[in-house]
Amino acid sequence: MTGPWLFDGPVPPPPRYDADDSLPAAVLFDRDGTLVTDVPYNGDPERVALMPSAREAVDAVRTAGIPAGVVSNQSGVARGLLTRPQVEAVRRRVEELLGPFAVWAVCPHGPGDGCGCRKPAPGLVLAACRRLGVPAGRTALIGDIGADMEAARAAGARGVLVPTPVTRPEEIATAGTTAPDLLDAVRLVLSRSPDGVSRTVGESR
Incomplete structure (x- = not known):
């Protein structure tokens, strides 16, 4: 069986983390239900519509000089x-x-x-991190369902859940970190307290 399909974008900026840096080395986004509205098995570009604050959220990651990527299950192919x-x-x-x-x-x-x-297997996250040359342990994954959070945990990455009406209550309860919308999720993964420790609202402690 072949692995995931990988599509490269422009050469990403050099990693901006070091041993004392709490900023993520990369931020990965789920596609359907996170960046764009979830249209089952969508193969029509005309049906692509952005989720609220998607543009602002992705721009914030790029402005921080951090590579942004997408990890997406597309079982419609199979x-x-x-x-x-x-x-x-x-x-x-x-x-x-x-x-x-x-x-x-x-x-x-x-x-x-x-x-x-x-997803929930870690392969997409790990493949994206390898392609970017960043450690999974310094990577954040933002998604809308439990499978995204499980994939992040399995890869050793940090997961942030942005619930939608299709997100199950038990997925929210076990997510660890949640955010009300995509821009707030990005602000969480980019935020640092004065002592250099990343703080998040809604994170289990």
Whole structure:
């Protein structure tokens, strides 16, 4: 079985972390329900619509000099409902609206395929981090469902959940860190207290 599909963006800025730096080395976003509205098995660029504050959130990451990437399950490929050209067309449309991302990692497999990349497995996060040359332990993943948070934990990354109406209560309860919207999620992962320790609202302690 092949691994995830990887799409490269422009050369990312050099990592800006060091041993004492609490800023993330990279910020990864889920696609559907996080950056754009969730249209099941969408292969039509015309149906791509941004989630609230998506542009401001991604811009904030780039302004901080941190690479931004996307990690996305696309089981419609395995189900015969999507083709790779359709996935790429939607990717291009997202980048028309949000600007280019440093990397995309896409899982084309179905739930029963036994791959290691489909979230909640860590493969997409790890593949994106390898491509960016950053450690998973210094990476944040922002998503809207429990599978995103489980993938972050399994990879050793930090997860922040932005709930939507489809997010289950138990996913919110076990998320650890939640934010009311995407921009607030980015502010959480970029925030540092005066002593250099990252602080987040809603984080389990």
